[in-house]
Amino acid sequence: xxxxxxxxxxxxxxxxxxxxxxxxxxxxxxxxxxxxxxxxxxxxxxxxxxxxxxxxxxxxxxxxxxxxxxxxxxxxxxxxxxxxxxxxxxxxxxxxxxxxxxxxxxxxxxxxxxxxxxxxxxxxxxxxxxxxxxxxxxxxxxxxxxxxxxxxxxxxxxxxxxxxxxxxxxxxxxxxxxxxxxxxxxxxxxxxxxxxxxxxxxxxxxxxxxxxxxxxxxxxxxxxxxxxxxxxxxxxxxxxxxxxxxxxxxxxxxxxxxxxxxxxxxxxxxxxxxxxxxxxxxxxxxxxxxxxxxxxxxxxxxxxxxxxxxxxxxxxxxxxxxxxxxxxxxxxxxxxxxxxxxxxxxxxxxxxxxxxxxxxxxxxxxxxxxxxxxxxxxxxxxxxxxxxxxxxxxxxxxxxxxxxxxxxxxxxxxxxxxxxxxxxxxxxxxxx
Numbered sequence: 261x262x263x264x265x266x267x268x269x270x271x272x273x274x275x276x277x278x279x280x281x282x283x284x285x286x287x288x289x290x291x292x293x294x295x296x297x298x299x300x301x302x303x304x305x306x307x308x309x310x311x312x313x314x315x316x317x318x319x320x321x322x323x324x325x326x327x328x329x330x331x332x333x334x335x336x337x338x339x340x341x342x343x344x345x346x347x348x349x350x351x352x353x354x355x356x357x358x359x360x361x362x363x364x365x366x367x368x369x370x371x372x373x374x375x376x377x378x379x380x381x382x383x384x385x386x387x388x389x390x391x392x393x394x395x396x397x398x399x400x401x402x403x404x405x406x407x408x409x410x411x412x413x414x415x416x417x418x419x420x421x422x423x424x425x426x427x428x429x430x431x432x433x434x435x436x437x438x439x440x441x442x443x444x445x446x447x448x449x450x451x452x453x454x455x456x457x458x459x460x461x462x463x464x465x466x467x468x469x470x471x472x473x474x475x476x477x478x479x480x481x482x483x484x485x486x487x488x489x490x491x492x493x494x495x496x497x498x499x500x501x502x503x504x505x506x507x508x509x510x511x512x513x514x515x516x517x518x519x520x521x522x523x524x525x526x527x528x529x530x531x532x533x534x535x536x537x538x539x540x541x542x543x544x545x546x547x548x549x550x551x552x553x554x555x556x557x558x559x560x561x562x563x564x565x566x567x568x569x570x571x572x573x574x575x576x577x578x579x580x581x582x583x584x585x586x587x588x589x590x591x592x593x594x595x596x597x598x599x600x601x602x603x604x605x606x607x608x609x610x611x612x613x614x615x616x617x618x619x620x621x622x623x624x625x626x627x628x629x630x631x632x633x634x635x636x637x638x639x640x641x642x643x644x645x646x647x648x649x650x651x652x653x654x655x656x657x658x659x660x661x662x663x664x665x666x667x668x669x670x671x672x673x674x675x676x677x678x679x680x681x682x683x684x685x686x687x688x689x690x691x692x
Contacts, residue, residue, distance in 0.1 A: 274307065276320045283325045297326040338514040343497070343505055344379075347512075350495040351376050355442070365449050367466050370479055371487030373442050374464060378509040380439050382516025383410055385481045385509040391463040393454070396443045406440045484509065559657035560592075561614025581605050581681040582627060583620035586613040606646075609653045616658055618666065625674035626682035628654050 261278060262269050282303070286296045310316045339347065354372045358365070365373070378388055387410035399405035446463055454465045457476035464479035477483075488507045497505045577584040582605050585591055591613030594602035605627075608614045616624060631647045659667045 271310070271315050274310075274316045274320065276317075276322075279307075279320050280322065283322070287326075293326060300325065337511065338518045339505075339507075339511055340500065343499060344515055346495075346497045347375075347505070347507060348379065350491070350497060351379060353495075354491075359441070359445065363449065364453060364467060365446060366469065367477075367479065367483065368487060368490065370446065370450075370464050370466055371484055371491065373446055374479065374484055375488060375491065375507075375509070375512065376442055377439055378512040379516070381408060382513045382520070383408075383509070384513060385484070388509055389464060389479050389481050389484060391443075392461050393447050393463050394461075395463060396440050404437060406437060408439060408443075481509075558610070559614075559653050560610045560612045561608070561616065563616045563658055563661040565618065565661055567617055567619045577615050577617070580608065581623065581679075582608045582614075583624055584615040584617060585611075586615060606650065609650055616661075618662060621662065621667070621670040622674055623679045623682070624654060624658060625671045626679035628671070629675045629678060630682045 261273070261281065265273075283300060286299055289296070304321060307316065307320075311318050351372060355376055358369050358372060374388060377383065391410055395409050397407050397409065399407055443463065450465055453467045453476050454460055454462070457465050457478070459465050459478045462478050466477060466479070468475055468477045485508055492505050492507050497507070499505045577586065578588050580588065585602065585608070588594055588601040589598060590596050591602055591611060593604050593607050593611045593613070628651060631651055634647060635643045
């Protein structure tokens, strides 16, 4: 705009039209929608200050110029078991060196401490870097345990994580003293930097040693992200594709939530409470089907491309709601009490007694389509944990064994005319 006017811009030039052109300029550029919104927000924060001083008009900003920007962003995923193992091993090695050292902690060392606490507690990035020096308190009951208190900046709400006694909290989750040792070490070794800073109550304060900038600083979420990248590079930690691992505290938080979900016996209420969010947020944004699940689920039974009538006498097969079974009373997953038949229909695909023939395809694909329809009702995350592996096994291990035209015909027929047993979604409740 200054080039077009052939002069420097003045405050009188900052009007609604200039702001709209600025938004259009940002929108036309490349990058993510969230990055564009952040760029606009940074500029607006300066202009709003001028508005408060009465130097520019108040009505120059359009309402929500980047709608649904958050929906365009892909959320972080939890670390796989192998990735988390590599991160934990590297953190342990660095923490041993830090604990054995002396003197003031550098920003790199503070970052390792932060990542270690994040991996052990699952704290949100904001509350994590804003921890106070009194964040660690004795457990009210167990002498060898602690309670960690963090504060969410918005709403001044107190957030309890498995480490400050509060009589208003109904549930306190205990933790081992390792986090307490890290916090106390940071308090002791960076006390002088904290006393000389403007943040006397903040835990992660350090003396900057850059050539360009000096003084006392407080660790920020952005600085921690930079240090996390450096940490990954120093230890050569990679993902499954061999590329440098994308490590941040949000991924550690999601990994922690999924670990809690696993250890609690897949209890979503316990997981949501320990994660500090609602059940819906936990299910939609945190819980994931692990990458290892695809490797763990394989067809354990057998597929016979002929029909049941062509079996030899010793190949007796019993009919089940899913397909066939060699022995519904004494099979691999049967009760084996001699009287009761196996009712674990959704476990058939990982049972060695399971048999699929051409006669069974209609029931197999009737179940297939019922599970597809369940995805909208139960939510993607819950569906992925309970049912997706069955869809994958049918597509990968069962369907390719039969003639393509037969599979196509039966699949289409089962979608419109399902087997009576799989016509009612309520059947799944008793089949888990």
